[in-house]
Each structure stands twice: as C-alpha cells, then as structure tokens.
Amino acid sequence: MIYIILSIFCSVTVAILLKLARRYQISIIQAVAVNYLTALILCYLFFKPDLKLINSSAPWTIYIALAILLPTIFLFLAASVKNLGIVKTDIAQRLSLFIPILAAYFIFKEDFNQLKFAGLGIGFIAIILTFIRKSQAQSIPTKWIYPILVFIGFGVIDVLFKQIALYKELPYTSSLFVVFCLSFFVALIIVSVMVYKRETKIQFVNLGCGLILGLFNFGNILFYLKAHKALSSNPSTVFAAMNLGVIVLGTLVGLIAFKETLSKVNYIGILLAICAVILITLSQLNAI
Template sequence: MIYLFLSILASSIIFLVFKLFDTFKIDTFQAIVVNYLIAAASGFIAYKNPVDPDQILAASWLPGTLFLGVLFIVIFNLMAITTQRSGLSVVSVATKMSVVIPILFGLIYYKEASGFLKITGIIMALVAVYLVSIKKEDKTQTVPKNLLFPILVFLGSGIIDTSIKFLEDTYVAESEIPVFSALIFTTAFCLGILALIYQALRGKTRLALKNILGGIALGVPNYFSIYFLVRALRAPGLDSSTVFTLNNMGIVMLATLIGLLFFEERLSRKNWLGISLALFSIVLIALIKSS
C-alpha cells in the first residue's frame, strides 16, 4: 500500500510543478523533453546492477518500452491539441476517465475478483473522477469535429497504463524495474529532442535556462510516479483494477487539495459531490472484500 501512496504523491507533485510552469512562464514542451532525460537518468541511477547495453538490447520487454516512449510523446501532443480546441476540462476528464481501460483489462484478462460491492465502488470512483475533474470556469464547448482528439487522448492514456501492467507482469523482473522505467523515458526523450532540434532549425524555439530547470523539477517525480506504480502493481493483496482505481482517484483528490491550499482554486457543488463519492468508493474498493 505504501508504494501506491508514493505513486499518488509523485503524480500529484507533477501537477504542482505544471501549475508552477504557468507562474514562471516556462515553455512546457522544452521542460517536458528535459524531464524525460532526468527521469531516464533517475532510473539508471536507481538500477543496482551495471548497465549492460547488450543485455538491454536482448531484453524481451525492450519493444514494449519503445512503444510506450512513442506513446508518451504522441499523447502529450494530443493533450496539447485537445486543450487548445476543447478546453482544459475536456482533456482532464479524457485523461482521468481512461483508467476504465486498465480496470477492464484486469477484470477480463487476469480474471480479477469482481464482486458486486467492488464493481459498485469502481463505478462510483469513475463518476467521482469525472465530477472532480469538471472545472466551472472553463466555458469552452466541445464541438463534434473536435471529438476525435479527446477520444484519442482517452484511448492513448488507457493503453499506456494497460501496457505498463502487462509488461511488468509478463516480462519485467523485480530487479529490472528501474531500467525498464528508464528506457521508456529514454525513448520519449530521443523523440522529443529530435522535435526540439527541428523547431530550433526553423527558428520556432530557443532553449532557455528556466525551461531546463523546470524539466529537472518535473523529471524526478515523473520517474518515481511510474516506478512506484509498477511496484504497487506487484504488491500482494492488491489486484490491478484496485490499484489503478485508487491511484487515479488519489491523484485527482490530492491534486484538488493542492489546488485548494496553494492556488486558491474554488470547487463547485459537482466537485464536492465528486469528492464525497470518491471517499465512499475508497471504502467499498479497499475495505470491503469482493462478494
């Protein structure tokens, strides 16, 4: 359970760092690329064994890390497009609700326990995540022609979580978790730096020190959010549907609390209703055994 809490904490720190990006006018894409480098370095440092390139190239999970690294960059850009066209609330809900994909994968593929009370708790959690994610001040309306991008964000985010669960369960040894996580970020960094070089050659971007510092601040919690999530998925007594539900809901709850305490964000009645549902669903999922 401690790994689940630490994953929630690390992911919520990412939210805090992103909020500070606005305050300090940091170029998000530059910081994201630097963040991938720092996250990859954190993984290689945490790896207790000597890094053997030949062993990594022969690893059965290598194609999966390359696939996930590509998805990280693609989904990030899709999220940016969705935010511009449909608003922050739409991209927030699409990202958070994508947790239904790994939950269903765990219930169907791994045949995890699915008692009535647990299913009720999961459904309540999804409703809670939706309600808490809605921001009253975002008045942008989604039009049909822009629905493709939120759908792609929803599918991509869900596929990332599902792939991480499948790979760590099928191919990744306990001792390989740090380097497995590092290779995902390495792939994302390589693609991101190519994009930055292309933008620089066209005169559309210029590297700044504050963007590098922002990337460093983001990279460490980003690495540990994945590392601790993988650890939580391996913890005895917690199946993946429970882990993903509690992890996603915990991030929303803690990020909301950070917004209230540090950024004076206001919550609507729907947000408060979502928080109440979230607390109740946690009881159903974590404390009541499957019927």
C-alpha cells in the first residue's frame, strides 16, 4: 500500500507544482522539456532498458503519437490548473479512464456488465456537475476547454500506452524510455523555436522547476508500476486506490492550501466521480 500512497502523493504534487508555476512566472514549456529529460535519465537508471531490442519493427507510430501528445497535454494540464484549479483538473484527469474503457467496448469488443455501464453514465454526469458554475449554467465557459482537453488527452494517452503494453516483443520499460526520449526532443524543438522568436528565454528557475517536476512525474510512474507488481493478484485495488486517492487528496489540497471555491453542485459532482470509480472497479472484480 505504501507504493500506492507514494504514487498518489507524486501525482498530486505535479498538479501543485503547475499551480505554483503561475505564481513564480515559470515557463511551463521549458519546465516540461527538462521534466522529460529528468524522467528519461531516471528511466534509464531505474529500469535499465535494453536499447538493443529497439529496432524498426517497434511500434514507432504509437511512440511518435505519444511524443507529440505528452508535452502538449502537459501544457493543457497547466492551463487547466491555472484557470480551474487542482480539484477540477485532477477529476478531469482521473475520469479520463472512461476513454480507454469505451475503446475497449467499441474497438476491442470487450464484454461490458451493468456495473461498468452505470459507472460510465455516472462518470459523465460527474464531469458536468464538477465543472459547472451557477453564473455559467446556461452556457459552456471558454475555460471548460482546458479540462475537456485534459480529459480527452489523458484518455487517448492511456489507450496508446495500453497498446504498447500489449506489444510483447519489446519490454514496456524499453518503450517507456523511447517515449520519454522522443517527448524530450519534441519539447526541445518547441522551446528552441520560442527562444529563436524571442517569445521566451532560458532561465535557471525554469530548469530547476522542470527537474523537480520530472522527479515527481517519474515517481508517479515508478511507484504505480511497483504497486501493480506488489499487488499483482489485485490490480483493481491499485486502480481504485490510485484514482480515488488522487481525487480526494487533490480536492483537500485545492480547498485547504489554495482556497479553491466549489459550489454544492460541484461537491455532488465529486461524490459522483468517486461513485463512478468504485462502480468501475467493482465491475472489473465481477468480470474476474
């Protein structure tokens, strides 16, 4: 259970760092670039991927798609935290699990039970209730676009990572190393273009923030994988504890540390999000 707690802590800390980035005028894209360089180095040190196994037959299309999506979604994640706060952003990220579930049903033709259908339905209601504000009830505010992109982006990323996990010819950790490497390259190109156009300039504070961001981002992945290994016979326990833990801790941090305001409707949305995760977890147990 300690690995799950550490993974939850690292995940929420990433959101906190993105929240603080605005206060200290951190260049998010620079921090994201250094974040992937840090994750790349840590991936090599901890997982020791066999680079000789990486050849032309590897799923490069998926690697490239992830390399573009990961730095991009980090920017949307930062924008969502900045505009709507940690609470709503964490919920959008956690409820993105519905996209791979829908993909499993419509693309991979997996069987669904009533609990999973109920979980999906409640989850979508939870998303709407979590983001809505009384003054904006009659229209969709512009700021909604950020958590919606976080929801879709992380869902698609999850599907792509699952496809990599199904690629048995190459260890998952080796694929992870390649993805981090390509993601750093993409982020570096973006930073280089922005520096060339004088839209930003390299500053030590951005690099330092990126280093810390990379440590916690990689920590989230490392401890999540260790939790699954330690509780290999109970994957649903890891799944539920991780998602529920992030929603609860993220909500507490947002309300207490950053004084984020939520309406009664938002609180109902949070409770429904928790119910949705529980139902989906139970549906997985029921399917075993």
